[in-house]
Amino acid sequence: MKKMDKLEFYRQCIQEILTEYSKHPSENGEIEVQTIFDTKNDHYQVVDLGWDKHRRIYNCVMHFDIKDGKIWIQRNQTDDVLAEELVRMGVAKEDIVIGLRPEYVREYAGYGVGYKI
């Protein structure tokens, strides 16, 4: 796979996971589920926002980045194992960085290590 093809494929995988997740209906009718895709800077999210009666709800449920050809999982508030889902879709294990784990434990998980931000 050429480098450009690989990135395009990774972008597709991420957007597919987030779009699929965003289809789950919210428990009350007042919560909007937004997919936010910044394809220029490669930031991708699902955000829940709205109201639970008088209480403001604002929560980013999932967030992926692509940096230097690797997918960074920056946030995951679900119990889906996103790294495994990406591997199943065909993403190389070493191209997945679990950013939400501290750097010093990443190397023991078998996924990518990434670099210091």
Add this chain to the structure above:
Amino acid sequence: MKKMDKLEFYRQCIQEILTEYSKHPSENGEIEVQTIFDTKNDHYQVVDLGWDKHRRIYNCVMHFDIKDGKIWIQRNQTDDVLAEELVRMGVAKEDIVIGLRPEYVREYAGYGVGYKI
């Protein structure tokens, strides 16, 4: 102003506020400040993410949407008064919806009211 021009102008104002804010350096070197601009679906954010020693930091600082020609302020974790800033930049007061306030108080603030999501 034509409708398209107005939207483009509103997009510029929002991106300018967020880009300006994102230039503030973080207190330690481990926090990345991301601007996330989904210009297709008109969602715009600044997100802080990274580490404070061993503690994961993830926080959306500001979030704007554009819906039906109006700017929605969905989140603001700063003490900047974003609505006033937008007005100073030339945004019409009635085109600003303070989404982070409950719907039933919006009409008393002099800004737009918006619609139920």
